[in-house]
Amino acid sequence: MIKKAVLPVAGLGTRFLPASKATPKEMLPIIDKPLVQYAVEEAISNGIEEIIFITSPKKLSIKKHFDINHELESILKDSKQEEILDKLNPEIFKEIKFHYVNQNEQNGLGHAVLQAEDIVGNDPFAVLLPDDLFFSKKSCLSQLIDIYKQTRSSVIAVNKIEKVNIHKYGVIKPGEIKEKLIKVEDIVEKPSHEEAPSDIAVCGRYIFNASIFKFLESTNFDKFGEIQLTDAIKKLLYEEEVFASIYEGEKFDCGSKQGFVHATITLALRDESISHDIKKIIKEIV
Ligand code: UTP
Numbered sequence: 001m002i003k004k005a006v007l008p009v010a011g012l013g014t015r016f017l018p019a020s021k022a023t024p025k026e027m028l029p030i031i032d033k034p035l036v037q038y039a040v041e042e043a044i045s046n047g048i049e050e051i052i053f054i055t056s057p058k059k060l061s062i063k064k065h066f067d068i069n070h071e072l073e074s075i076l077k078d079s080k081q082e083e084i085l086d087k088l089n090p091e092i093f094k095e096i097k098f099h100y101v102n103q104n105e106q107n108g109l110g111h112a113v114l115q116a117e118d119i120v121g122n123d124p125f126a127v128l129l130p131d132d133l134f135f136s137k138k139s140c141l142s143q144l145i146d147i148y149k150q151t152r153s154s155v156i157a158v159n160k161i162e163k164v165n166i167h168k169y170g171v172i173k174p175g176e177i178k179e180k181l182i183k184v185e186d187i188v189e190k191p192s193h194e195e196a197p198s199d200i201a202v203c204g205r206y207i208f209n210a211s212i213f214k215f216l217e218s219t220n221f222d223k224f225g226e227i228q229l230t231d232a233i234k235k236l237l238y239e240e241e242v243f244a245s246i247y248e249g250e251k252f253d254c255g256s257k258q259g260f261v262h263a264t265i266t267l268a269l270r271d272e273s274i275s276h277d278i279k280k281i282i283k284e285i286v
Pocket of ligand 1: 008009010011012013014015016025026054103105106107108109111112129130131255
């Protein structure tokens with residue numbers, strides 16, 4: 001039902017400078033896999049058939065990463081390292097159509113999503129922000145798809161945040177709550193601690209009906225010079241119901257240094273091939 005996913009990867013990644021100067025932030029690895037690949041795998045494992053990257057002309061390595069590298073493949077074949085080939089071109093990527101659309105100016109997340117309009121057309125679609133990393137039995141996107149199937153309304157993933165950190169996120173004003181499903185009454189981008197309508201913040205997974213594009217088109221630049229996705233959702237609320245789904249599972253904000261390191265340590269401790277050594281190293285440090 002949801003066959004297309006938009007992955008905005010055009011941002012400047014200023015919090016990761018200088019690492020993100022020549023290497024896109026989304027290509028930074030957690031252990032041995034770039035952040036963007038975790039999001040692509042989450043999308044594909046939930047039935048997505050077309051991935052639309054909103055990228056920038058400076059981020060060529062993202063396209064290269066998902067293209068077939070014939071030279072490297074033949075070197076690995078010749079040196080009998082075929083077992084690594086599946087890592088290079090995972091089987092699940094074979095049937096997937098990858099699109100690359102340039103966002104020439106970094107005018108914000110809403111502006112980035114708007115660039116996907118022509119390819120998405122009238123279909124409902126998912127948005128995954130690759131710097132939010134999720135691990136759960138049932139993936140974050142899968143939880144949203146379940147809700148979309150019930151409601152046919154746009155639905156966003158949310159989680160509870162400590163009030164001291166609320167100013168970093170989009171925050172919803174909850175209406176009726178049924179278990180993990182919340183009707184969204186209002187939404188604000190990065191409110192102050194005092195103004196926040198709740199402690200329920202948006203995290204980086206969404207499903208939208210194509211009607212969101214109309215509202216993105218009419219959304220003005222905010223005081224930071226960006227077109228915010230949150231502001232378009234606020235407008236959408238005047239015409240349609242929007243739901244929020246409380247995400248159940250682990251979430252790492254890899255757009256921040258703390259979250260990035262947290263995810264790295266967690267996955268290193270789960271990786272059987274290195275966890276023993278990593279535990280030893282951590283013990284020594286602590
Ligand atoms: P972030 O705000 O976390 O990324 O956007 P950023 O702007 O690159 O990072 P900082 O704040 O400067 O450190 C979330 C996602 O949206 C994309 C980013 O690439 C990231 O994946 N994005 C953001 C765009 O594609 N275009 C934009 O104009 C802004």
